[in-house]
Amino acid sequence: MTEFREQDLTGARFERVSLRGATFTKVYLNKADMHAVDLTGARLHGVLFNESRMRGVELIDVEISGVLHNVVVNGVDIAPLVDAELNRRMPERAKMRPDDGDGFREAWAILERLWEGTVARARTFPEAALHRGVDDEWSFIQTLRHLNFASAAWVDRMILGNPSPWHRLDLPWDEAPGWDGIPWDREARPSLDEVLTVRHERQATVRRVMESLTDEQLASEVTRTEPGWPQEEGVPFKECLRIVLNEEWEHRLYAERDLTALEKEN
Template sequence: MQLNDARMTRVNLSGVEIRGAALYGTRLVGVELSDVVIEGDLGNVVVNGVDIGPLVDAELTRRDPLYGELNPPDAEGFRRAWAQIEQRWADLTERARALPEETLHANVDGEWSFIQTLRHLGFATAAWLQRTVQGDPNPYRPLDLPWDEAPDWPAEWNMPGDRTARPTLEEALAGRAARQDAMREHLATLTDDDLTGSVTREEPGWPAYPDVPVHLALQTILVEEYQHHRFATRDLETLTAGEKED
């Protein structure tokens, strides 16, 4: 749905859920916001004259210092952040291994299941590391899962996207481990000079953007890994809450 440059007055948006939306240059004037939840990237978001983005970043960093390391200034910072992210995922995966397979396929409030999350992270690493940075024109595997609002890519691109697939945890982890290895190996030899470069991918497929900064491509993976670990942890807590009470 395209609502670019729409003008809405005297509208009631109570109970509305908006996903995968682009809100650039948007103005909300004379609104009443209560019980509103926003999950996304904030940049120059001004509420009653206050840019809340830096305030939110400061609070999230206070709660978890790793959040403040997701935009590393140098190659060593990338290696340090990735090592912490990998350890967190290793701990969460061990917890997942002890849960019934059905729990790992369960969705909470329409979000991805644990196994779907692993599949999506494989897609993210394939897209931003293996294709964008390393130049593999088609690094995807059949179980990789793009974001839900991904476009209908041409069939000849052979892009993955079966949300209904139900691989076992071990099947999902096999692809996941290969992508984690690829990221770790790439960061092992990453230099500060590498981070100042940019790449353009014109081969059929996605992503295919001009002049993508290497730093941005690799940072995208850090953010994806961090945020989806947060979401997966939250949802497993919800799914196992009854077990703790027992």
Template sequence: MATFGSTDDLHGAEFVDTDLRGARFVGADISGVVMRGVQAEGVEIDAPWLFDGENVLLVNGVDVVPLVDAELNRRFPGRADRRATDPEGLATAWDRLEHTWAATLARVDTMPSGTVDVSVAGEWSFAQTLRHLVLATDTWLRKAILGEEQPYHPYGLIDVATADDGFDVTVLAQDAPSYGEVLEARAGRVAMVRDVIAGVTPELLASSRPNPHDPAHPETVLSCLHTLLEEEWEHHRYAVRDLDVIEGSEGA
């Protein structure tokens, strides 16, 4: 099986009558890719930035982005609130998100021991997903909004392969914490967001903050909270997707 990595430049490549059945693209940039006369039965696309800006994804001439967005809102009640712009709406959005995660945590508690550490197709396990959300909170709340000099919890998890240049991974734990420790860290971060949102005002939401990944690029407090809400809902979707696979394999 041929494998192409970051050092292989396939920009502008043309594939004619090529057999790509079963191929897997991870972290690949396929923006502007044109497919004509292709067989696409069973194709699965996961694009977390699909709903940013004015993105378009045409399937047989139909822009499916609004359709996918609406279907995800139907499947995950409360997801549509992630773009709230006022204090009351943000409080509602976070409350509904908390209830959604609570239900998922309760579901995991009913599954076999060790489920939280199972990786599906090389993706993060459930416990690792929670650890990443600890880091996301530290980045967009503690670092960006609150401006803390040492915002990171040692249990946070980052994809080192795609981490921003200069990110100090030494602040993160080298050994995996127990699931109980992960839950404790996660609960603390969730409470922090809840408390901050409870105290925001329209003026604070509109105030400027340095982007945590590029300080020269300004963000508003509102845009930081929107990014955090997007992170939460996307990773919840991943987690539920993989839990469904795990449960399906148990019943097979």
């Protein structure tokens, strides 16, 4: 098996080449041209398709999960259609992009209630099952660890100013570049209760922020220049909270989906 590591193949040309079963990790295909390419059965995770153009493609039995914005299919922007249908199926979803303090408080209360039910469902599974990923996705416990990371990053660090709010079990996203001083142990196997202890602390922190929100805060911006992540300037205060709401909403759906898959396996 040929391996290409840490190589610059900019401008390379592949013609009549078979790459069946090949694995691409952290590969840059920016502005690549692909003609008569067969991607049948391909699995793509954490892939950017920004400003991409596809002509003469066949999308049959294709499943797409991700962020959609200005996605034009056969002349129709499908992003608003998908958004409207998801809101129809799950009316509370529309409340996950609030603008005022009451809206943020309501959204967080909804999420805590929904997650309480999801955790109760997870407790009906053997602990070993909660460490099992479905279809190469995170396990239930890894999902909770990632949400702990997200709230630490966007609330404890960006909003409250703690430059290093991390717990050893926090889990960044798989494609993250990695940073000094930020834990990242994907293979750790803590108990559900151990992870929930951290989660309850993080949820309480977010709740306190939500309870004390003011219009002045929501109109402000936050900046963090200390080493670590996020390291950004001029981020809208409310956008930090919206990121946490979105993470909580989407990952609960993934968790419920995977718990259902585990039930079917058993």
